Amino acid sequence: GYPVMLRMDNGPEFISLALADKLGNVAEASRLSGVSRDTIYRHRRLLKEGGSNALKRQETANLRHKNCIALSIENTVVQFSIEHPHPGQQKVALKVKAEHGMDISPGGVRSIWLRQNMNTTALRVARAKSLHQIT
Secondary structure (H helix, E strand, O other), X not given: OOHHHHXXXXXXXXXXXXXXXXXXXXXXXXXXXXXXXXXXXXXXXXXXXXXXXXXOOOOOOOOXXXXXXXXXXXXXXHHHHHHOOOOOHHHHHHHHHHHHOOOOOHHHHHHHXXXXXXXXXXXXHHHHHHHHHHO
């Protein structure tokens, strides 16, 4: 029973499901499509429960890695780097630790700068100038 939905989307999940429905045999469809039987059954269940959108890849906005530096520390480093754009990552790490009591490595500072597109002195100076013109 899924042929109407399967004609709209033709991803690999739908193809293996259509093959299973056509053959009436999940094991044979699994062998022919190269997809495990478990995956075909899981896709069938998802399609039944949530429709064709349930099989599409879900994008998570603003996903932060669990090992990523805390947002409060990142904001402090960004703010400090805008106020003082010339010091390098070693000096910024030491100053943030001394002034704010936040423990961050120079490599952590660099990672933040890369994420925020502030990894060169010129980029930090430009960010500082653009923010001072707005306020």
